[in-house]
Amino acid sequence: MSIFHVRTSIVVMACAATTSLWAQGVYKIGEINSYKAQPAFLEPYKRGMELAIDEINASGGINGKKLELVLRDDNANPGDTVRMAEELVSREKVDLIAGAFLSNTGLALADFAKQRKVFYLAGEPLTDKMTWQGGNRYTFRLRPGTYTQASMLVPEAVKLNKKRWAVVYPNYEYGQSAAAAFKKLLKAAQPDVEFVTEQAPPLGKVDAGSVVQALADAKPDAIFNVLFGADLSKFVREGNTRGLFKDRAVVSVLTGEPEYLDPLKDEAPDGWVVTGYPWYSIKTAEHSAFASAYQTRFKDYPRLGSVVGYTMIKSAAAGIAKAKGADAEKLVEGFKGLQVDSPFGRITYRSEDHQSTMGAFVGRTKKEGAAGIMVDYTYLDGSDARFQPNIADVKTSRLAD
Structure with a gap:
């Protein structure tokens, strides 16, 4: 049996207590994710959650109750995601659901939350449909979505003063959403831009040789890349071998995250404009405290997943405290305007769209x-x-709240 199909209780006990007393005094978070399919991000993410649970429970919990995580693996499959969510709600009696890495599984959870009127806190899925087109009353999201990250990259792309662009992205919801946002925003900022080719390989199945050759054949001045994980490594390796990046600008979502940059080692690209997480040189008090606690606990440096997992649990705890419990309707109202201290500074969950103001x-x-x-x-x-x-x-794009 997989470890993710066994209840995982992560607690720091201030004093001895019996199992029965412990079971009566917890808030249960049902967390569903693609642990086996996306370990580079989700192993650090799980550690971040554990650190937050440790800190919250060591300080006495919330409203006199501890937090408990009940983890499930969704096999990177939306159907399995919904089955796991139903099991957590019906059998495990969790107070809220959280998680999802992939945008398609995140959307499945969002729809489940809407149908079952269960509170759902999404940490990672980046499609704008999570909080905007079709966003619903019961779903809130932590990380900035594809529109926001694209809008942060576009001013740098405009500075490159390149006319002919190629786009490469994984062919599923996140990749499609990121590519669409970047093209729309860049065209608005630089009307003479041309998109000369698009390559959209299946997630996790990139044929790097053919993708790189197709991009090279189009002779773009610049490339917008949305590939990540193993697909990114294959793309960069093949692109380096074939000279795709020589004298050619690249703008890339997520590539500066250590989850994806570190595995490239000496093949890492030079000069790409990226979103990411330079943990090694962020000197704010909030981040220094987090990084120190994380490294002390795990003898390893944090990744962006660590920050997301940590802040997601801290957000859940703050929401429960504000709502004075875990009733779904009260949590929804409690999360509107909720402020949470994160390793990146204070963030707010906006009332209008349930999106947090975490940046990049x-x-x-x-x-x-x-x-x-x-x-x-x-x-x-x-x-x-x-x-x-x-x-x-x-507001007009969201479902009725």
């Missing part, structure tokens, strides 16, 4: 020895109106 770091990759890092970066706050669509348009 934008900078450039640099090869340093046998590794890649992010340099010349800036943290762009998700509360900045420059990175959001018109709020009236968002």
Whole structure:
């Protein structure tokens, strides 16, 4: 039996207690994710959740109750995701559901939450449909979505002054959403831009040779990349071998995250404009405290997944405390305008669209020895109106709240 099909209780006990007393005094979070399919992000993410649980329970819990995680693996499959959610709600009696990495599984959870009127806190899925087109009353999201991250990259893309662009993305909801947002925003900012080719390989099944050759044949001035994980590694390796990136600008979502940049080692790209997480040089008090606690606990450095998992659990705890319980309707109201302290500073869950104001770091990759890092970066706050669509348009695109 998989470890993710066994209840996982992560607690710090201030004093001895019996199992029966412990069971009576918990808030249960049912967390569903693609642990086996996306371990690079989700193993650090799980550690981030564990650290947050440790801290919350060590300080006495919430409203006198501890937090408990009940984990499930969704096999990166929306059908399995819904089955796991139903099991968690019906059998495990969780108080709320959380998680999802892939956008398609996240949308499945969002629809489940709407149908079953269960509170759902999405940590990672980036499609704008989570909170905008079709967003629903019971779903809130932590990370900035594809529109926001694209809007943070577009000003840097415009500075490149390139006319002919190619786009490459994984052919599922997240990739499609990111590519569409970037094309729309870049065209608005630079009307003479041309998109000369698109390559959309299946997620996890990129034929890097044919993709790289097709991009090269189109002779673009610049490339917008949305590939990540193993697909990114194959793409970068083949692109380096065939000279695709020589004298050609690249703008790339997520590539500066250590989950995806570190495995490239000495093949890491140089000079790409990226969103990411330069954990090694962020000097704010909030981040230093988090990084120190994380490294002390796990003897390893944090990844962006660590921040997401940690902040998601802290958000859930803050929402339960504000709502004075875990009733779904009260949680929905409690999360509207909820403020949470994160390793990136204070964030707010907006009432209008249930999206948090967590931002992203934008900078450039640099090869340093046998590794890649992010340099010349800036943290762009998700509360900045420059990175959001018109709020009236968002309201009309959402389902009735």
